[in-house]
Amino acid sequence: MSPLQQPGAAGPVFALVPVAFPAYLHHDALVDADREVDRIGAALAHLGASIRHWPLEPESRTEANAKARMQSWASREHDLPHSMLAWIGHGAANQDSGWLAAYDTAATIVRRGISVDTVAGPVSDEWLERSGDEGAWSIVLIQACGAGTFAKRLIANLLGKPRDPQRLILIGVGSEGAAYLGAVGDALEEMLEKGFSDNDDSITLADFAYRLRAYLGRRVGADLVVHEFAPDGGTPLRRSPVVPGGVTAPVNVYHELRAFLERQPPDVRGHFVPKAQGAELSELAWYFVGRSRERGRVAGWLKDTACGMLVVTGGAGSGKSALLGNVVVHSNTRLRDLLVDAGFIVALPDAEQPPPEVFDGVIHLAGMTTADLVRRLAEVAGINPAARAAADLDALVKALSERTLTVLLDAMDEAQEPAVIAGSVLRRIAALPAVRVVVGTRPSVHDPQRRNPVTELLDALGAGPTTSVLWVPRDTEATEEYVRLRLNGARKAGRLRATATAVADAAATVAGNGEFLFARLAVHEILARPRILAPKQAKALAELLGKDQRELFAAAVTRLSAVSATFDPLMEALALSRGRGLPRSDGIWATVATALTSGRAVTEGDIDQLLDAAAPYILLDVEDGQSVYRLSHHNFREHFESRLAASA
Template identity: 30%
Template structure:
C-alpha cells in the first residue's frame, strides 16, 4: 500500500483517481473576430472548482487555445497511457465556439480553424469520444461542453460513444459516459456563465446535504437550470450513455463527513461566543464610544457630544418595545463626518447595562425620553473590514446560537418567542469588506423576513440604501430612514456648540480663550462652511486654535471663502497651516494608517518602514514620535491582541490619504514588510510562531489587496499559524493552480483550525492535503510535524466537512413523496408519509422545521413546492384531496382542493397568466388544474 497517491485524487486501494483536462479556445489565429478572452477565466474557474471542492488533479499538458490536432492528440495520449485504469474518473471540459453544420453535425472551432473552410478545419465534437474511448482503458468519462449549440454536440458524442461502448465495455462496473452541455441543440450559450452555475450548484446544500458521498449528476444539472442567472433562452442539458450500474461519482460531495460529537460542538460554541463578545466589547470601547465622546485624541479624554436630541429621541422611542406598526429596521445615514457613528455610539453606550453608568447624562442634557432602556441593544457591531460571515457570526454569537445562514439565524431566533425581539446595532456598513453583499445577502433578507424576530439599527452612507431594499421615495421606507444631513436632524446649533468647544480646548494656547467676543461668530462661520460635517468643523477649528496669536475676522469674505468644506481639504489645509514644509512629512507618516486593518497598524518596527516604502522617503521611529506631537489629533491608539495599534480617527481621512496613490503597490510594501519581520529558524525557514500578531491576523488582507496572496500561501508554516478567521476570508483571491489547491485544502477543515492548536492544525492540514492529492503541500507539512506525533502517510477521498446527521428521522411509516425548496434562504425538504403526515426538514443539519403538518386522512402520495404571493408553500395530495401549506407558519391555506375520484399521484406547480396554479394527476387518467389562491378549478379536466 503506497503512502500517497502518485497522481489523481486517491491512493491505489482508496477509491478511483480523479483527473481533469480543461481547455478553452479563446484566441483564433485565422479569425480574430472570434476571440473571447473571458473564456480564459472560465477555464480557471472550472479548474479551481474541480481541483478544490471536487478533488481532481488537473493535467496541464493541453493548456489554452489548442489546434484541432493538438486537442485530439493530447486527449488520445492521456487516455492511452499505460498508467490509466478502468476505475479512473476523467472529466474533460472544453469551452469555445461551436457551430452546427448542414443542420445536423456539431463542430468545435479550434485555434487554427479557417473561417473560409470550417467543414474541414473544425473538429467534429463526436471525435472527442472516439479519441478518449476507442481502444483505451477509460471507462468513466464526464464530458462538459461549454459552447453554443453544445446540446447537439452532446447528442453527436453520445451517438458516437454508443457504438464503442456496446463493443468494448462489456460488464465493467459503474462505467458510463456522462455529457453535460451548456445549451440545448438550438440555443446559444452565454459566455463565461457555465462555471459559475456549476460552482453554485455544487455548493448548494439543496443539491445534497452532508450524507451522500457524491452529488447526483442530475441534481447538479437541475440546480444549474434553476439558477436565477441562467437566461430563459438557455438550458443545461444532460446525457448519460452506457451506464453499467450506478452513475460514476464524478461530483464528490464537498459537504460529506461525520465529524464532531454534540459535546464537542457545545464546547466549541461556548468558546466562540465568548471570543465574539470580546471582539464586540473592543469595538464598542475603541470605535463607537470614542466617536460618541467626540474629543480630539490629543486632548484629555472627555465627553464633547453636543445636542442631537431629535435623533436621540426618535431612536430611544424606536428601541422601546415596538407597537404593531413598528419597523423592524431603522437606518441612520449621513455623509462622511456628520456624526452618524457618534450618535450610534452614544446609543450603544446608553443601552449597555454597564457602560451607561459612565455617560454623563446630566451634563449632556439628556432627559429620560432621550435615553434607551438598559439592554435595549443586544449587540453593537462596527462593520469596518468585517466580512459578511463575520457579521453573521457576530449576530449569531450574541444571540447564543449557531447559524451559518440567514435562514438558520431566523429559525434559531424563533425560540425567543414571547421575549422582545433580538436587537442589533451595526454601524459602518459602507466600510465593511464587501458592503454590497453584506447588505443584499445578509441584512436585506433579515429585514425582509424578520417577522418580529430581529430588529436592526444600521448606520451607513446613503449609497447603500438601495442595496438594503430601502428607498427614500417610498412612504413606508422613508419612515425607516433617519438622515442626519436633513434639516429635521442636522442640528446646526449643536455643530456650532461643538465648534466653540474645539476653538477653546483643542489647544492650550488657543487665542480664542482671550477673545470671547470673536468666539461664537468664528464658530458660526466655520460651522456654516462645514455644512453638516462635525469632522470638518473639528479639523478647521483645531487649525484656528493652533494659531496662537491670530484671531480670524468672521466678517472677512476672503477668509470665509477659504474655510474647508470637505474632510480631505480640511486635513490638507490644517497640515500646511500648522506644519508648513513638514506637511508632506506628516501626510507620508499618516498614509500607512489609511491601509490599516483591524484595530490599526502596529508601531513596532512596522509603521516607519511602511511610511518609507510607500512614500519613497526615509523615515524612522523618531519621525513617528514627531508625528504624535505634531498631528496626533488624526491618530487613535487602540489595542489588538494585547499590542498597541494605531489608526486614523475617521474613515473620511483614510479615503483622502489613499486618493491618488497606487494602493496595490502600497499594500505590496506593507505585506513585504510584515513578512520580512518574521524571524528565521536555523534551517532557513521563517518562524511564524514568533510573528507579530498583526501579521498573523492581517497579512492575508494586505497580500490579497496587493495581488500577492499566492506567494503567502506557499509557506505552509504561515498556514499553520495564521488567524483562521482572517485568512479564510481572503482565500478567494488565490489565483494560481497550486495556491487555489492550497486554499481548498485549508477551507476543508477551516472550522477546526479556528480552535485547534498550531500543532493540531498542522496535522489536520497534512491529512486534508493527502486527501486532496496535494502532494507537495502534504510533504512540506509533514516535514514540520515533530517526531512522536501522528503523521498522515496517505488518505483517500476528496474535500469534506462535518456532517451533523446522515438521515432524517421522524416518520413512523413509509415516505412516499419528497420535494425540496428554500425557506428563508435555508434549503429544506418536504416529505409525506403513508400515515398522512407531512414534515419539513432543514437539509443542513437534518433537524425538523416547525411541527408536522397534519390534516390528510390518507397516505400523502405527492408533494410540490412553490411561492404563493411571496410566501414559500407546499402542495400535498392524498386520496382525492390536495392541500396548500404555508411553510413558515405550518398552517394550511384555504380549503382543501377536491375533484379527483381516486388517489392523486402527482402534483406540479407553475404560473398561468400570472396566477399560481397546481396541476394534479391521479388514477383514471384525469389531470386537473387548480388556482392556488382559492382552490377553484381552472378550465376543464
C-alpha cells in the first residue's frame, strides 16, 4: 500500500537518515541494503518520515564518509525537529564488544571496524543539539551482524556519560552471523497496517518502541535490542489516516470501509463520514435493506419537529443502530451521492430522505459516563474549551438554551450510567426550545426475556408532548433479503461454496429464527464454515441456526477458542472492561488478557490474529486519539459475564 498524505498535514516531520552499505571491498555485497531503506521510508511515511538519501555511490561509502554522515545527522542538518538514523550493513562482535563495517573496512571487522565509541560520539552530540527542544526525539537503528552486542555496549556507553540522552530509542537487530536484512521493513509494514487503526491519530514514542519490539521480535527473537532513553515528553508521531475523523464500527466493517476509501480520490476521503457526521456504523450503508416505514418516520420527525426527542427503541438486536446509521448516511449529501454514483445504494423517495446535513453531531454512547457525554455535547455545540473540561451540565444547558442543535445518540443502554444520562442530560436538553435529540436505546438494560420485562430507560427519558417513541419491530422480509445479499456476495467473491437455492433456504431459515443481530451473527458463522450450506452438512446447519443470539455467540467463542488459546481471554478481557473497552497502546489489552490466562503471555500477534478471526464480534472505537476495542454488542459481553457468575 502506498503511503497516503494526511489531508491538511504540514508535510514531513522527521528525517530518515540512512547509512547503508550495498557493496564492500572485502565483504559480500548487500545488494538489498538501499532497497530496505526505501521500504523503511515508505512504511514510516505514514508517520511523516522523509528519506534523506545518502548521495554517494556504494564504493564511496567509506569509513571516513560514514563518520561524516553521522556527524551531519548529529548536527541536525536535516532541518526537521525529529530524526531516525538507520545503519544497515555488515558487522561483527565478540564477547567484549561489537564493530560495524563500511565499504573499505578490513576483512577482519573485529577491533578494526567502526567502534562503539565512534558511534556514541555523534549520538551524544545529536542529543546536545536537540536537548533545548522539549519535544524533539530521535531513533537510532543498527541492523548488522553483531548488532545486538553493539547496541548493548552503546547503551552502556551513553548511560555512562555526564548527560545521557533523552527521548531516544536505540534499536539493534542482529547477532553474530545473522543480520536479518528485510526484517525491519516487514515489521514496520505489518505494525502500521495491523497494529494501528485510523483511530490512532497519534503514537507516543514509548508506544512506538513497544509495538516495534513486539512485531520485530516475532521475526528475530532474542537477536533484538530495543532500549528507550526517557521517551516520555516527546512529540507524538501522527498517522496519515485513510478514514479521517475516527470511526466506530465492528472491525470487519472498518476494514471494508477502509478498502472502499482507498479506491477513492483524496478529496473524497477527506470528506467521508468524519466521526461527527456519523461513522458509528454497525453495517455498511450498502448492506442496509428494508425499514422504509421506520426511515420515513425518522425523516418526517426531522423535517417537521422544531424541538424535543425522538426515541428509537426495540428489542436486543432488532436493528436500531443499523437504521440510525442509514439515516445518518443519507443525511450526508457528499457521502450519499458518492455511494449512489458507485451503485452501492439507491436514492431514497422524498418521504424517507432526511434533511441534508441535519445532524450537528452523532455520538455513540457505549462506555460513556455522564461527564463524558456532557463534554462531548459541549464539543459538538462549540462551547468554549473551559466549559467542556469542567463537564458542567448546568453550563451546558444554559449555553444550549440560546442555540439550535440537532444531535443523534445511539446505544444509550450501553453507557456507563444510562438511566442518569436519560433523565439528567437528554431529558433536560430535549426540553430546550431549539434542541432536537434522536436517541437509540433498548427499553431496559435487563434481559428482555425475563418474566416481567421492564422499560426503565424509556421511563427515564420521559413522556410528553415533545417526545415521540418509534418501536423497531422484527422485519422478517428485510432480514431475509439482508442474509441473501451477504451470502450471495460471498459466493461471487469465492468465499462461500453453495448453490443459489441453498443460500435462499438459509436466508429464509435465519429470517424466521431471530432478530437482525441474529442474522448478522448467522451470516458470519456461515462464512466461517464455508461448506456448511452443502447438502451433507444439513444437520450441522440446522443445529447452528437453531440457536438463539447468545447461543450463537457462544458457538462462535467455542469455534474461535479452538483456533488459539489466547482468543478466549482476549475477548473476556474486553467483556470485563464494563463497556469502556481496552486500548492496544502500551500493551494494555495484551496485559489484561495475560492476567486471565493460566500463565501464557498474550502478544500483539495474538491480537492481530483475533482481529482477523473475530472481526465481526469486536468493535473498533476511538478515545483521546487512540484506538479502543470493545465487544461489538452487549449480548456478547453478557455471555462472558454470565459465564463468570456461574463459575463464581
